[in-house]
Amino acid sequence: MTTTEHRVGQRAPLTRERIIDAALRYIDSHGLGELSMHKLGAELGVKAMSLYKHVVNKDDLLDGVVEQLWSEVEDAALVDGDWRKGYESFAYSLREMVHRHPGAAFLITSHGIMPASSLRCIQAHITAATDSGVSEERAYAWLRTITSFALGTAFNDVAWSSSQQECQPNTVAELVRPDVPPELVAVAEIFCGQADPDAQFELGLDLMLRGIDS
Structure with a gap:
């Protein structure tokens, strides 16, 4: 058996999860604009057509990337006995996700999908707040506002860091x-x-x- 044949024989099976993970890594390394099914296939060592057995098209692939991003937030944004601490954790988890994946994170707001991972995460924190006596209306309004703040500041950080003239003393x-x-x-x-x-x-x-308590 040749070395090439051995590598092919040992290649991990292609799955939707593996394709999405590879797509996110590719975006992290090269930027969203560089991603194509052909380039992703080459990254995985397969023809682009092989990808379509697991993802419908590029939009479906990007849906999967958004779901993966939210899954990272869901795993990190732990619900706390004090729902305020949970909201704080949610905000930090969103911001850290954007900083980890600056090229892909904009898909959260631009791709037009709210995957189950995002809704589970939101529901868990809303439930923690309402179980503590916060009205559902306020719980949603406060978490929505904190989400906008966390994403907005993180995207601003990314925009500054990617510009040629950062806001630094020198x-x-x-x-x-x-x-x-x-x-x-x-x-x-x-x-x-x-x-x-x-x-x-x-x-x-x-x-x-603190404003919530006032």
């Missing part, structure tokens, strides 16, 4: 025009140059959760 001067008055440059140096995304997220989430 780059602030490059972000303002030469004719901007010195006193306004000083504002930029503090507002932008001293920005700490992690601290800002913690502060914002703390303010939201």
Whole structure:
């Protein structure tokens, strides 16, 4: 048996889960725009047509990627005896998922699907809140707002980090025009140059959760 034949014989069987995992890794490495069924097939060592036995088309593949992203959130966002801690965990899990998968995470809001993994996660945290006496209407409104905050700040972080001019102390001067008055440059140096995304997220989430109690 040749080396090539041996590799083919030892290849792991192709499954929908394996294809979706490979697609997410490919997006992480190359970006969403580079993903194609042909390239993914090559990554897995098969012809693109073999993929269609497990995924209907590229849209179905991306549905699977969204489900995988939400599964990561579901696994990390543990429900706590204190539902506020659970909401906090949910927010951190969303943000960390975006940071792990910046190329794919935008599919959460752009691909137009809410997989079962997302709904199970949301339901678990809503139930924890309502079991503690929070009205269902408020529980949903608060979690929806926290979700928007967590995703919005994370996407903002990703946008800054992928730009050629990040908001850092040594780059602030490059972000303002030469004719901007010195006193306004000083504002930029503090507002932008001293920005700490992690601290800002913690502060914002703390303010939201404390606001719930007021």
